Amino acid sequence: MENPSGMKVLILDIETSPIDAYTWGLWQQNVGLSQIKAPTRMLSWAAKWEGEDDVYLASERTHSHEDMVLNIYDMVNEADAIVHYNGTAFDMKHLNREFIEHDLPPPLKYKNIDLLRVVKSQFKFPSNKLDYVAGVLLGEHKLDTGGFGLWVGVLNGDKAAWKLMEDYNVEDVLLTERLYHRVQGWVPAHPNRALWIDDQENPTCPNCGSVHVVRRGIERPARVNAYQRYKCNDCGANSRGRTIVSKAGKGVLM
Numbered sequence: 001m002e003n004p005s006g007m008k009v010l011i012l013d014i015e016t017s018p019i020d021a022y023t024w025g026l027w028q029q030n031v032g033l034s035q036i037k038a039p040t041r042m043l044s045w046a047a048k049w050e051g052e053d054d055v056y057l058a059s060e061r062t063h064s065h066e067d068m069v070l071n072i073y074d075m076v077n078e079a080d081a082i083v084h085y086n087g088t089a090f091d092m093k094h095l096n097r098e099f100i101e102h103d104l105p106p107p108l109k110y111k112n113i114d115l116l117r118v119v120k121s122q123f124k125f126p127s128n129k130l131d132y133v134a135g136v137l138l139g140e141h142k143l144d145t146g147g148f149g150l151w152v153g154v155l156n157g158d159k160a161a162w163k164l165m166e167d168y169n170v171e172d173v174l175l176t177e178r179l180y181h182r183v184q185g186w187v188p189a190h191p192n193r194a195l196w197i198d199d200q201e202n203p204t205c206p207n208c209g210s211v212h213v214v215r216r217g218i219e220r221p222a223r224v225n226a227y228q229r230y231k232c233n234d235c236g237a238n239s240r241g242r243t244i245v246s247k248a249g250k251g252v253l254m
């Protein structure tokens, strides 16, 4: 689905290092702060703009850590909305930590479109992992990393491991974008794409920006007023008009 509105949507995913720590055992360990040798840091990010083909990537292999952070900071500042999978709790918080550690002020405001939250709130799958959900809804899977050994290779500076991690990062962004378009009509309270179209007169789908919306009855969302209800023929999203189409009579009690 192309992007008919001017809303700039960034699809983003980061890879991080595991915490490097001393432990006294394997089972039910409580690792104290003094046992940490190196905390988690961002190893790479991959991102693309919706509607464009290029996928951008920066890693500690391709850039200095600082340049990697500055480059994604610039992209985040340009985005009206950011699509990710679990990014509200993970990717964006790691990025914010990197930003403040590099003395950068908070980025300009953007809307999070967190597909994990969409999947959890709208559907009941046996697993909410991206690999599982994409398998069911797209018939596609994440690139196989081969497990934890990849991260050991990365931290040991193995070039092939770095390249595989970067490929994995890029593939996740592409998969996330396809999953976004698959579930777009289900995203609750999607940033309203019509607001990015100047003087929009035609009824416009908030979720995908399409004007292929049809009237589908009347909606009574609260206790008093009624509004025209719409359905998008492109993404399936439900929406409603903002003006009252039938006023409650005096007999409507509260």
Ligand SMILES: [Zn+2]
Residues within 6 Å of the ligand: 185, 205, 206, 207, 208, 209, 210, 232, 233, 234, 235, 236, 237
């Ligand atoms: Zn739509």
